[in-house]
Every structure is written in C-alpha cells, then in structure tokens.
Amino acid sequence: MGSAAPVTPVIEARDLTKVYDGAGAETHALRGVSLAIAPGEFTAIMGPSGSGKSTLMHILGCLDIPTTGTYALAGQDVSALDDYELAEVRRTTVGFVFQAFNLLPRSTVLRNVLMPMLYTRVARDERDERAAAALRAVGLEEKLWTHRSNELSGGQMQRVAIARSLVNDPSLVLADEPTGNLDTATGDSVMELFGSLNAEGRTIVLITHEPDIAARTHRIVRLQDGFIVEDAAIADAHVRQYGAGAIPVADDALHPAAAPDGDV
Amino acid sequence: MRFADLISETLYSLTANKVRSGLTVLGIVVGIASVIAMVAIGQGSQASIEQSIQAAGSNLLTVSPSAGGMSGPGARASGASVESLTREDAEALAGLSLIAGIAPAAQGQGQLVAPETNANAQFIGVTPAYAEVSGLTLTSGAFISERDDAANAQVVVLGATLAADLFGEDTDPVGARIRSGNMLLTVVGVLEEKGVSGFTSVDSAALIPLSTCQRYVTGSEYLSAITLTVSDEEQMDAAETSVEGLLLERHGIADADYADFSIMNMSDLMETVSTVTGTFTTLLAGIAGISLLVGGIGIMNMMLTTVTERTREIGLRKAIGADSSAISAQFLAESITLTLIGGALGILAGWGIGALAANLLGATAIITLDSVLLAVGVCAFIGIVFGYYPARRAAALSPIEALRYQ
Structure with missing residues (x-):
C-alpha cells in the first residue's frame, strides 16, 4: 500500500473475489475488490442490485468468507476462518443493523438489547449497565425499555436495533439499508443518530441505494458488477450540498480516504 | 452461553407459545403416565399373586391323587375321583430326610346343624400337623390333638367365616355342639381368618380329626391330599424327586408317566406365575411405550415447526455472534x-392412575424406583433423540440465508 496508515485500519480488504456455484453456472459476485477503511470513518457502500454490495457486506461482516483475496478486520486476518471463528469475530468485533430491524417481536426492548451479551462472557450486572448505556446513546426513553419491541414505531425499533449493535462495543458497525423501511423524516433522524455515533468515534459502514442517505456519510464506495467503480470522500458540507460527484479512482487506489477532514 | 442464560432463554421461548408447548408436553405426560401406571399395576398384581402363594407357604409340596399320564390305561375322568393315597403313604413320606412336616387330609361335604342355624360346609379331616403346615392360628380354643385323631373324637375346629355363620360374629362357640349326619361334634376351637389364599379356603371349612372324617364323612381310607413342608426351600426339587420315587415304589408303578398321583411344587408354581405376570407387565409397558413414542414424535414435530418459524431469529442470533453449538444447545x-x-x-399422573386403577381392580399399584428411573431415562432420551435433528437443522442454517428468510 502506498501511504502506510498511522493506525491499523478497521477494514483492509485486498482483491476480494466471491464465486457462487449456482446450478451449472458460476456467479461472480465480486471480481477483485480492494478497500481500506480507517477507524472513525463513516462510509456508504452503494450500487445497484446485483452489483455485489450485499456479498461485500456479508464478507465485511464476517458472515461469509471470500473465495480469494485477503481481508483483515481490525488487524485480524479473517479471510479463511471457519464458522466457529467467524462467529467469535462477529460477537466481539461487528455490530449489525438490518433493514427489517430483526428484533425479537415478543421480547422487551431491554431483552433485545441484552441478547448479544448472551454469547459473550459478560457479568450479569455489567450487562444491564451496558444495555442501559447503549439505549441512552440511541436516545430511547427509559419508559420504553420494558415495552415489547413490536409495540414500538419503526424509528424506535431501529434505534433499539442500533443499541443492540453497540452493546458489545464493536470495532465496526455495519448497517444494511438501515432506513429502507422508514419514512423520510424517521430515516433522517436515524441518519442523525449514525452521524452522532460517528462523531463519537464509531466506525460505520452502511449499505444503501439512496443517494440522499449516502450523501450524509463521509465517503461513498460505489460498486458495479463486482468491481469498485468509484471511491470518493466527501469532506465538508459544501461538497455534500452538491452531492457526491462521481470522482474516478485509479484502479489500484485503495488509499483510505484520508481523514474525514481531508481534502478531496 | 452460560447455563443460567440457556435456561432463561429456553423458558422464555417455551412460554412464548404456551398452548403449543402445553400440548406437546401433554403428549409426553400421556406416554410416561401410561408406562408408569401399567408397570405399577403389573408389578402390583404380580406382587399380590406372589404374596398369596407365599402366604400358603412357598416350601410346600402338595401330593394329590390323579389319573396317570394323559393316555395312561384306565385313566379316569378327573383327578379328584382317583383314590390312591393313604395314611400309610403319608407315614412313609414322613421318613424322608428333607421333609419337615406332613399333613394328610381328606375332604368331604356335609350339613352342619347348629342350635340356631344350618350350614353346608366342607369337612377337612386333618392331623395336628395340619395347623403348622397350613400356617393356621386359632382365635380361641385348641386345635385337634393326637388323642382326638387316635380316638375318632367327635370334635371340630371351625373356620372363621363358618363360625360366624353358625354362631354369629360375637359369640365364642367353643364348647357348643353341632350335629352333622351321625356325628355330634363339639366345637373345640375357632381359626383366625386367613383370607382367600392357596387353593382351599379354610375360612368356611370345618376341621375334624382325619380318622373321624374317614369314618363318618368320606367313608374311605383314602386321602384327598398330602401336604408336605420341605425343610430347605433350596432343595424343593430334590424333595419332590424323593417323594415321587417313594410313592411310585409304594404303589408299584415303574413308569412315572403312569403315576396315580401328582405333586405340586409351590416354588415351581411361583416361578411360573412370576414368568406369566412378568410377561404381562412387559406387554402392558410395551403398549404404553407406543404412546410414549408418539409423544416423542410430537416433540420432534413441534421443534421442527419452531425451527422453521424462528429461522430469522436463528439468522439474527448467528449474525450477532452465536455459533452453531450455541444455537443447537438452545x-x-x-x-x-x-x-x-x-x-x-x-410420573405423578401415572402414579395417580395406577393407584386408582389398582383400587378399582382390588390390587395394589407398586411404583418402583426402577420404573421411575426408567421413565426419566426414556424422557431424557426422547428429548435428546427427537430434539437433536431439529437442533442440528437450526444450527446448520446459514446466517445469510436465515436472515433473508421470509
């Protein structure tokens, strides 16, 4: 890599490919993707359906492993781990937020947020503290904590899901179309929440196909047909105002998009 | 996953669908209850049958007159009408080493006329040894003595029921006189109630000296049975062989197939009865076991449905870091x-049903630790076997596919 980052990147992927064995035909979902994301970045991955963005997200989230290429998450090479090791990495290093929230509907808000800690060895009283801290961080009123999650509005549910993604203090928060099931106003408030979490230092990668949403991040990675066709940093409000212009990126350019305050 | 968390999650999931969990549990309850109840009833009746044989004395050999082998020459219609055993046979048997007690007896019907009422009763002609061999005790008076037997004395010892029939519940009839045919019998004793056990009920019988019985009631020198007690229960078979040998010799019969008597060995009978009731118990338990199997299939069915229903939940749990073993453990x-x-x-229901059914059947239900342990073992086995496949299926789900599942 050209300029060595001063800190370990959260994501450092090189030449990722993913081939699915379909019925008779092979599907090349990723054809050589290289990407580096530094701690504290707020990145959107965009692309039309079939571009490989879901596949990339699964690999970045350690739900799947690449066919070839290497991927280091928070400094740990995870490109060839088995299912158990991947589960361990997800448990400690990744927080997921889904489009459909994926809360347990009959469980209370608190129980939903506590759930990731079932699989880590966190002491009981510490769990409650952490869950409370996460729920406060997403701005969910305390009186709602004992409500069943299916009694909440969509925006509240997504806040619960975000709180759940934070309780194990992950290095990376991966959000898959987090505003896809929300109306614009609620989506805005969720994006504000992501913005403020990022401002506190969280590394966030979100997958979206809405330019408005992507524009509220600091960097946009555009995928098409299994390649990264664009990797652009958005430095300031001025650029954001005019939208993330298509900024061509050299083939081998996997420079981490400088710091959020860097130049484009 | 911590054990406490596992338990808490499990109860949480099961109570989320109470009706379905309840019905599935009901399937197992029915299965286990029927196994426990059937085994309890089976073992209870086995025990009560064995107990009644034991009460009659498990060291008993009973020699009865009977026609020889099935195709023997001159075979008579029924064993009861055969006359072959005599008092002399009994005395000869007393000389055998393994024989501890010997009680020859003769039987006949008779009408008893008491001052107040009449009764038709079974006379049993006995010697003094009869009381000990048959395990009889007296509530009042004395048993028939050697002297009574030697003197054809006209004395009678009444069975408990017969005494009550003739003289009423609260009267002690000792000293009273009863007429029967040519006899004027003096009541010398009353037996304690023995209940229905063995093959003759002495409760409704009138016991008189053997010599008296032979002279006034049966009118013959033959016996209806000789009951022997064997000194060592382990040697029942040896004793039986020596009794058979001696009697064949005395009756001048060379081939045992043509013997004019038969010997019933209580320990053989006990074994036979045990085998039969044991088979019966196994059969009942086997039938009940089928319902347990059905209950187990119910569990599997419910768990498979649950796995399908909760596919997204499984995907979510895997995404947030549950590994396959945590999912299958759950x-x-x-x-x-x-x-x-x-x-x-x-187990509770089976115990209740067993007790109730046994009560209705007039037997006792016996719940042994064995059958409870068996039930618990079978339960755990069913839980693991029928839960394993659904759990494996859940654990094997790919998180990506599971999260996409609609």
Whole structure:
C-alpha cells in the first residue's frame, strides 16, 4: 500500500473475489475488490442490485468468507476462518443493523438489547449497565425499555436495533439499508443518530441505494458488477450540498480516504 | 452461553407459545403416565399373586391323587375321583430326610346343624400337623390333638367365616355342639381368618380329626391330599424327586408317566406365575411405550415447526455472534425441557392412575424406583433423540440465508 496508515485500519480488504456455484453456472459476485477503511470513518457502500454490495457486506461482516483475496478486520486476518471463528469475530468485533430491524417481536426492548451479551462472557450486572448505556446513546426513553419491541414505531425499533449493535462495543458497525423501511423524516433522524455515533468515534459502514442517505456519510464506495467503480470522500458540507460527484479512482487506489477532514 | 442464560432463554421461548408447548408436553405426560401406571399395576398384581402363594407357604409340596399320564390305561375322568393315597403313604413320606412336616387330609361335604342355624360346609379331616403346615392360628380354643385323631373324637375346629355363620360374629362357640349326619361334634376351637389364599379356603371349612372324617364323612381310607413342608426351600426339587420315587415304589408303578398321583411344587408354581405376570407387565409397558413414542414424535414435530418459524431469529442470533453449538444447545435445551416437564407430570399422573386403577381392580399399584428411573431415562432420551435433528437443522442454517428468510 502506498501511504502506510498511522493506525491499523478497521477494514483492509485486498482483491476480494466471491464465486457462487449456482446450478451449472458460476456467479461472480465480486471480481477483485480492494478497500481500506480507517477507524472513525463513516462510509456508504452503494450500487445497484446485483452489483455485489450485499456479498461485500456479508464478507465485511464476517458472515461469509471470500473465495480469494485477503481481508483483515481490525488487524485480524479473517479471510479463511471457519464458522466457529467467524462467529467469535462477529460477537466481539461487528455490530449489525438490518433493514427489517430483526428484533425479537415478543421480547422487551431491554431483552433485545441484552441478547448479544448472551454469547459473550459478560457479568450479569455489567450487562444491564451496558444495555442501559447503549439505549441512552440511541436516545430511547427509559419508559420504553420494558415495552415489547413490536409495540414500538419503526424509528424506535431501529434505534433499539442500533443499541443492540453497540452493546458489545464493536470495532465496526455495519448497517444494511438501515432506513429502507422508514419514512423520510424517521430515516433522517436515524441518519442523525449514525452521524452522532460517528462523531463519537464509531466506525460505520452502511449499505444503501439512496443517494440522499449516502450523501450524509463521509465517503461513498460505489460498486458495479463486482468491481469498485468509484471511491470518493466527501469532506465538508459544501461538497455534500452538491452531492457526491462521481470522482474516478485509479484502479489500484485503495488509499483510505484520508481523514474525514481531508481534502478531496 | 452460560447455563443460567440457556435456561432463561429456553423458558422464555417455551412460554412464548404456551398452548403449543402445553400440548406437546401433554403428549409426553400421556406416554410416561401410561408406562408408569401399567408397570405399577403389573408389578402390583404380580406382587399380590406372589404374596398369596407365599402366604400358603412357598416350601410346600402338595401330593394329590390323579389319573396317570394323559393316555395312561384306565385313566379316569378327573383327578379328584382317583383314590390312591393313604395314611400309610403319608407315614412313609414322613421318613424322608428333607421333609419337615406332613399333613394328610381328606375332604368331604356335609350339613352342619347348629342350635340356631344350618350350614353346608366342607369337612377337612386333618392331623395336628395340619395347623403348622397350613400356617393356621386359632382365635380361641385348641386345635385337634393326637388323642382326638387316635380316638375318632367327635370334635371340630371351625373356620372363621363358618363360625360366624353358625354362631354369629360375637359369640365364642367353643364348647357348643353341632350335629352333622351321625356325628355330634363339639366345637373345640375357632381359626383366625386367613383370607382367600392357596387353593382351599379354610375360612368356611370345618376341621375334624382325619380318622373321624374317614369314618363318618368320606367313608374311605383314602386321602384327598398330602401336604408336605420341605425343610430347605433350596432343595424343593430334590424333595419332590424323593417323594415321587417313594410313592411310585409304594404303589408299584415303574413308569412315572403312569403315576396315580401328582405333586405340586409351590416354588415351581411361583416361578411360573412370576414368568406369566412378568410377561404381562412387559406387554402392558410395551403398549404404553407406543404412546410414549408418539409423544416423542410430537416433540420432534413441534421443534421442527419452531425451527422453521424462528429461522430469522436463528439468522439474527448467528449474525450477532452465536455459533452453531450455541444455537443447537438452545433448541436441544427446549426439547429436553419439554420432555422433562412432561416426564415429571407423567410420573405423578401415572402414579395417580395406577393407584386408582389398582383400587378399582382390588390390587395394589407398586411404583418402583426402577420404573421411575426408567421413565426419566426414556424422557431424557426422547428429548435428546427427537430434539437433536431439529437442533442440528437450526444450527446448520446459514446466517445469510436465515436472515433473508421470509
């Protein structure tokens, strides 16, 4: 890599490919993707359906492993781990937020947020503290904590899901179309929440196909047909105002998009 | 996943769908309850049959007159009408080494006329040894003595029921006189109630000296049975062989197939009865076991449905870091919990049903630790076996596919 980052990147992927064995035909979902994301970045991955963005997200989230290429998450090479090791990495290093929230509907808000800690060895009283801290961080009123999650509005549910993604203090928060099931106003408030979490230092990668949403991040990675066709940093409000212009990126350019305050 | 968390998650999931969990548990309850109840009834009746044989004396050999082998020459219609055993035979048998007690007896019907009422009764002609060999005790008076037997004395010892029939419940009839045919019998004793056991009930019989019976009631020198007690229960078969040998010799019969008597060995009878009731118990338990199997299939069915319904939840749990073993542990814990709850309730229900049924059948139900342990073992086995496949299926789901599942 050209300029060595001063800190370990959260994501450092090189030449990722993913081939699915379909019925008779092979599907090349990723054809050589290289990407580096530094701690504290707020990145959107965009692309039309079939571009490989879901596949990339699964690999970045350690739900799947690449066919070839290497991927280091928070400094740990995870490109060839088995299912158990991947589960361990997800448990400690990744927080997921889904489009459909994926809360347990009959469980209370608190129980939903506590759930990731079932699989880590966190002491009981510490769990409650952490869950409370996460729920406060997403701005969910305390009186709602004992409500069943299916009694909440969509925006509240997504806040619960975000709180759940934070309780194990992950290095990376991966959000898959987090505003896809929300109306614009609620989506805005969720994006504000992501913005403020990022401002506190969280590394966030979100997958979206809405330019408005992507524009509220600091960097946009555009995928098409299994390649990264664009990797652009958005430095300031001025650029954001005019939208993330298509900024061509050299083939081998996997420079981490400088710091959020860097130049484009 | 911590054990406490596993338990808490399990109970949470099971109570999320109470009706379905309840019905599944019910399947196991029915299965376990029927196994426990059937085994309890089976073992209870086995024990009561064995107990009544034991009460009659398990060291008894009973020699009865009977026609020889099935195709023997001159075979008479029924054993009862055969006359072959005599008092002399009995005395000869007393000389055998393994024989401890010997009680020759003769039987006949007779009408008893008491001052107040009449009764038709069975006369049993006995010697003094009869009381000990048959395990009889007296509530009042004395048993028939050697002297009574030697003197054809006209004395009678009444069975408990017969005494009550003739003289009323509260009267002590000792000293009273009863007429029967040519005899004027003096009551010398009353037997304690023995209940229905063995093959003759002495409760409704009138015991008179053997010599008196032979002279006034049966009118013949033949015996209806010789009951022997064997000194060593382990040597029942040896004793039987020596009795048979001696009697064949005395009766001048060379081939045992043509013997004019038969010997019943209580320990053989006990074994036969045990085998029969044991088979019966196994059969009942086997039939009940089928319902347990059906209950187990119910568990599997419910767990498979649950796995399908909760596919997204499984995907989510995997995404947030649950590994395959945590997922399969969770589903396995659910099926084991269902079976254990069902098993515990089933044991209680089975105990209740067993006791009730036994009460109606006039037997006792016996719940042994064995059958409870068996039930618990079978439960755990069912929980694991029928829960394993659904749990494996849940654990094997790919998180990506599971999250996409609609």
